Amino acid sequence: MRNPIRRRVRANPEPRTANPEPRAEPRSQRLYYHNGVFGALASLPSVPFAPGPTPVEELPRLRAALGGGPRLLVKRDDTIGFAFGGNKVRKMRLVAADALARRADTLITGGGVQSNHARVTAAAAARLGLRCVLVANGDPPERPTANALLARLLGADIRYVATREARALEMEAVAAAQRAAGHHPYLIPIGASTPLGAAAFAHAVLELFEQVSPPDVIVHSTSSGGTQAGLVAGCALAGVRTKILGISADEPAGTLATHIRRLLSGLADLIATESHHPRTLAEADVAIDDGFVGEGYGVPTPQSREAIELLARTEALFLDPTYTAKAMAGLIDHWRRGTFKHTDTVLFWHTGGQVGLFS
Numbered sequence: 001m002r003n004p005i006r007r008r009v010r011a012n013p014e015p016r017t018a019n020p021e022p023r024a025e026p027r028s029q030r031l032y033y034h035n036g037v038f039g040a041l042a043s044l045p046s047v048p049f050a051p052g053p054t055p056v057e058e059l060p061r062l063r064a065a066l067g068g069g070p071r072l073l074v075k076r077d078d079t080i081g082f083a084f085g086g087n088k089v090r091k092m093r094l095v096a097a098d099a100l101a102r103r104a105d106t107l108i109t110g111g112g113v114q115s116n117h118a119r120v121t122a123a124a125a126a127r128l129g130l131r132c133v134l135v136a137n138g139d140p141p142e143r144p145t146a147n148a149l150l151a152r153l154l155g156a157d158i159r160y161v162a163t164r165e166a167r168a169l170e171m172e173a174v175a176a177a178q179r180a181a182g183h184h185p186y187l188i189p190i191g192a193s194t195p196l197g198a199a200a201f202a203h204a205v206l207e208l209f210e211q212v213s214p215p216d217v218i219v220h221s222t223s224s225g226g227t228q229a230g231l232v233a234g235c236a237l238a239g240v241r242t243k244i245l246g247i248s249a250d251e252p253a254g255t256l257a258t259h260i261r262r263l264l265s266g267l268a269d270l271i272a273t274e275s276h277h278p279r280t281l282a283e284a285d286v287a288i289d290d291g292f293v294g295e296g297y298g299v300p301t302p303q304s305r306e307a308i309e310l311l312a313r314t315e316a317l318f319l320d321p322t323y324t325a326k327a328m329a330g331l332i333d334h335w336r337r338g339t340f341k342h343t344d345t346v347l348f349w350h351t352g353g354q355v356g357l358f359s
């Protein structure tokens with residue numbers, strides 16, 4: 001009988017010693033030491049909200065349910081142990097450090113009523129003893145659930161606006177009012193998708209390559225673009241051919257790609273230590289599939305429902321309805337259509353958000 005315990009891919013299989021015997025360097029360390037830019041990324045100030053690598057695991061039962069084929073891995077950012085985890089925690093480590101460096105006393109951000117990013121921002125503020133104002137588009141819930149419940153528990157001051165478009169203006173207005181009241185606000189754009197937020201994911205690529213050889217394809221959910229910009233940048237800077245396939249949760253591919261290119265250019269400025277890096281990033285491929293949004297942001301589709309059930313029943317992994325279920329629906333569809341080669345290694349980057357199952 002197959003061993004039911006999933007094999008966890010080990011990070012850094014051999015401890016480093018002071019005087020190591022000469023031996024072949026694992027590929028990841030070659031990349032790290034020969035590419036000074038990763039040193040620049042690693043030295044960006046960071047608040048240690050649950051640092052350390054997240055597991056990389058095989059998905060043998062899902063792979064079998066899909067009829068076999070490429071090797072299938074998952075990177076478990078859903079397991080990050082701070083405020084229910086997810087990709088926003090990686091970004092927040094750097095963004096919160098920047099807020100502290102600027103002596104901010106109030107974090108301001110926005111999102112939907114069930115925003116994961118808002119939950120993580122509120123959690124960072126609570127942990128650091130800062131104030132937090134969230135601008136949410138939608139109606140105040142009568143009985144808050146999931147992220148809305150957690151944001152309240154975390155003590156955030158939540159303001160509601162009618163539309164997504166109204167959020168940015170309201171955030172500016174809140175910041176102005178805070179300044180007038182003698183506070184030092186720090187405004188975090190939607191999804192913390194700034195060059196600094198993206199830098200967190202460029203660095204996460206190095207974390208991955210210390211665990212496994214670069215996969216052929218990474219599939220993940222994309223929305224405000226910071227995660228994808230970082231993954232694309234990390235792979236480009238490491239000089240690997242890994243294809244990054246972002247599955248859109250809402251925006252059309254063209255709009256999102258333009259935004260991601262802007263983030264890549266900002267990230268190049270942030271980390272440029274050698275003149276060729278900005279060009280490397282500008283030329284990087286940005287692949288987005290917007291064919292799994294269905295009727296809109298957060299609205300389930302038959303494929304996203306299938307993905308949630310399939311992952312739970314084959315691997316006891318939980319996907320969220322808004323982001324990761326649609327991303328996995330995309331992966332499954334590409335798998336069934338034979339987009340991936342039999343010899344490929346396909347990695348699903350689980351960006352968290354599972355709190356959304358309880359909304």
Ligand SMILES: Cc1ncc(COP(=O)(O)O)c(C=O)c1O
Nearest residue numbers: 116223224225226227323351353
């Ligand atoms: C769970 C989850 N996955 C993926 C994303 C998309 O990441 P990004 O906004 O960096 O594109 C989000 C964004 O809100 C998210 O909450």
